Amino acid sequence: MAERKESYTIVKRMTQQGQVLDIVLVDSHSEIWELDDKQKAEEIADILTKNSDSGWTYYVRTAK
16 A cells, blocks of 8 residues: 655634634635645745734644
8 A cells, every 4th residue: 555645734813802713725726725735835834924914823743
């Protein structure tokens, strides 16, 4: 059986009125956006966090 290559997703963490909501980002086809390169995913998450005008943060997690 072929081993599945690890992939990564970017998650937006929204906090409002003390409640935390994590949102997995999707692609243009409304499918979960998975990246094969963890470093690239972390770079994108960092850019998104720095450019968030609402104060949301983004982080990378391993896709399941």
